[in-house]
Amino acid sequence: MIQFTLSRDTLLKPLQLVGGVVEKRQTLPVLSNVLLEVEGNQLSLTGTDLEVEIVGRVELAEAAADGAITVPARKLLDIVKSLPDDAPISLKQNEDRVMVTSGRSRFTLSTLPASDFPNIEEDENTLNLTLPQKTLKHLVDATAFAMAQQDVRYYLNGMLLELSPNMVRTVTTDGHRLATSSQPVDGLSVEERKQVIVPRKGILELNRLMGDGDETVDLSLSANHIRANTAAFTFTSKLVDGKFPDYERVIPRGGDKEVIGDRQALRSIFSRAAILSNEKYRGVRLLLSENNLMVKANNPEQEEAEVNQEIDYQGPELEVGFNVNYLLDVLNVTDGEQVRMVLADANSSALLSDFDDDSSLYVIMPMRL
Numbered sequence: 598m599i600q601f602t603l604s605r606d607t608l609l610k611p612l613q614l615v616g617g618v619v620e621k622r623q624t625l626p627v628l629s630n631v632l633l634e635v636e637g638n639q640l641s642l643t644g645t646d647l648e649v650e651i652v653g654r655v656e657l658a659e660a661a662a663d664g665a666i667t668v669p670a671r672k673l674l675d676i677v678k679s680l681p682d683d684a685p686i687s688l689k690q691n692e693d694r695v696m697v698t699s700g701r702s703r704f705t706l707s708t709l710p711a712s713d714f715p716n717i718e719e720d721e722n723t724l725n726l727t728l729p730q731k732t733l734k735h736l737v738d739a740t741a742f743a744m745a746q747q748d749v750r751y752y753l754n755g756m757l758l759e760l761s762p763n764m765v766r767t768v769t770t771d772g773h774r775l776a777t778s779s780q781p782v783d784g785l786s787v788e789e790r791k792q793v794i795v796p797r798k799g800i801l802e803l804n805r806l807m808g809d810g811d812e813t814v815d816l817s818l819s820a821n822h823i824r825a826n827t828a829a830f831t832f833t834s835k836l837v838d839g840k841f842p843d844y845e846r847v848i849p850r851g852g853d854k855e856v857i858g859d860r861q862a863l864r865s866i867f868s869r870a871a872i873l874s875n876e877k878y879r880g881v882r883l884l885l886s887e888n889n890l891m892v893k894a895n896n897p898e899q900e901e902a903e904v905n906q907e908i909d910y911q912g913p914e915l916e917v918g919f920n921v922n923y924l925l926d927v928l929n930v931t932d933g934e935q936v937r938m939v940l941a942d943a944n945s946s947a948l949l950s951d952f953d954d955d956s957s958l959y960v961i962m963p964m965r966l
Contacts, residue, residue: 598662598664598689598690598691599633599634599635599661599662599663599664599665599666599688599689599690599695600635600661600662600664600687600688600689600690601635601640601657601661601662601687601688602657602658602659602661602685602686602687602688603640603655603657603658603685603686604683604684604685604686605677605680605681605682605683605684605685605686605699606682606683607655608655608677608686609677609678610653610655611642611653611654611655611829611830612631612642612653612670612673612674612677613674614642614651614653614805614806614830615631615642615643615644615651615652615653615670616631616644616670616671616674617644617651617802617805618644618645618646618649618650618651618802619631619644619645619646619670619671620646621671623646625715626709627667627709627713627714627715628645628646628647628715629669629670629671630667630668630669630670630708630709630714631643631644631667631668631669631670631673632644632665632666632667632711632714633665633666633667633668633688634664634665634711635657635661635662635663635664635665636663637660637663638656638657638658638659638660638661639654639655639656639657640654640655640656640657640661641653641654642654642655643714643716644670645714645715645716645717646798647715648796648798648799648834648835649796649798649799649802649832649833649834649835650716650717650832650833650834651802651806651830651831651832651833652830652831652832653829653830654828654829654830654831664690665711666690666695666708666710666711667708667709667710667711667713667714668695668706668707668708669706669707672706673697673706676697676704680699680700680702681700684699684700685699685700686698686699687699690708693707693708694706694707694708695708717822717833717835720819720820720821720822721819722819722820723817723818723819723824724760724787724791724817724818724819725815725816725817725818726760726765726782726785726787726815726816727813727814727815727816728765728782728785728813728814728816729811729812729813729814730807730808730809730810730812730813730814730827731807731808731809731810731811732765732780732782733765733803733807733814733816733825734804734807734808734809735778735780736765736766736767736778736779736780737756737767737800737803737804737807738804738930739767739776739778739930739957740756740767740768740769740776740777740778740957741756741769741800741801741804742769742776742926742929742930743769743770743771743774743775743776743926743959744756744769744771744797744800745769745770745771745772745797746771746797748771748772750772751837751839752794752837752839752840752841753770753771753772753842754796754797754837755769755794755795755796755797755799755800755837756768756769756794756795756797756800757769757792757793757794757841757844758792758793758794758795758818758823759790759791759792760785760787760790760791760792760818761785761787761789761790761791762785762786762787762788763781763782763783763784763785764779764780764781764782764785765779765780765782765785766778766779766780767779768841768844770842770844770847773920773923773961773962774923774926774959774960774961774962775844775847775848775959775960776927776930776957776958776959776960777844777848777957777958777959778956778957778958779956779957780956791818792841793818793823793836794836794837794839794841795823795834795836795837796834796835796836796837798834799823799834799835802832802834803825803832803834806825806827806830806832812827813827814826814827815827820836821835821836821838822834822835822836823836847946847960848948848958848960849939849941849945849946849947849948849960851941851945852939852940852941852945852947852948853912853941854885854910854912854913854915854939854940854941855910855912855937855938855939856885856890856908856909856910856937856938856939856940857908857909857910857935857936857937857938857952858890858906858908858909858935858936858938859934859935860928860931860933860934860935860936861934862906863890863906863908863924863928863936864925864928864929866890866892866904866905866906867881867892867921867924867925867928868925869892869902869904870892870893870894870902870903870904870921871894871921871922871925872894872902873894873895873896873900873901873902874894874895874896874902874921875894875895875896875897876896878920878964879920879921879922880894880918880919880920880921880964880966881893881894881918881919881920881921881924882894882916882917882918882966883915883916883917883918883919884914884915884916885910885912885914885915885916885917885940886910886914887910887911888907888908888909888910888911889905889906889907889908889910890905890906890907890908890910891903891904891905892904892905892906894921915940915942915943916943917940917942917943917947917963918943918963918964918965918966919947919961919963919964920961920964923961924949924961927949927959927961930957931949931950931951931957932951932954933951933952933953933954934952935951935952935953936949936950936951936952937949937950937951937952943963944963945963946960946961946962946963947960947961947963948960949961
């Protein structure tokens, strides 16, 4: 029979981590529950949707009664959130019910046996590496926006994670644009390049768990799963079984027209022009002339926007159309003061990057307007 006491704030953090995975509507009732396990003075909380599993861990101030039970995740989270900060919470199992008490409040929750709770099996032949959490977070932040959503090409609904000697790379594409970012990782001893596709939900949950500090995360990759381990949590996700497109062939190499501009200024003029672009297609026209960029937009109501911005450009005049949201997405994730855009002609993809740092590259296909 499970029984333990801890403070509200200590329980809330792992419960929120785990609760993100639990779907409200589940085919299996037990998947709406969180698994609570006590061993000595450690409490583990597990949530899963059979694709992604998160285990959060907290130390209990005093040893408690060992045991395991599952309780409704959403209800327990709402109860804990509703209590005052630092309120002590006691949880005690009584046959097929769990009683949660705090001060003068008492809640009785239904349970399902821990034996009904599914767990993701361990795979053999795993590749292990350790890297700073902020490195992984940077790689995901730089590329996650270009993942496809519910594309029939299921292998695009996720992120390619590529490991090569001393280098980790992430790549995403939805067929209209591509994002790639790479970071050096000392001591990454893989004999040959290894690629896995992590599904969209797994990437979003993993990114939520990553911190910006120097703490490390241990990654394990197997044929079917990726697992991330820290002192506070264990994250596991199934991998997408498919072949990711050859991203190196998509990156344009022959562009001879280089545009350099202030990132914030470009973001501002694209946002301005976007106001009067077609709400469905979001197309804008970029007209390049010496040291000037004119952005034009119009819509079915015959409304027009025209904005100009001084840039560094010395090539011939060129007009090319793009989805303005795709341009803004890139400008929102790059960090530098200036951004570089390389073009070949009106029918070729644009290659964007930070002016000072080409570890992240962005390819955007043109639109016919």
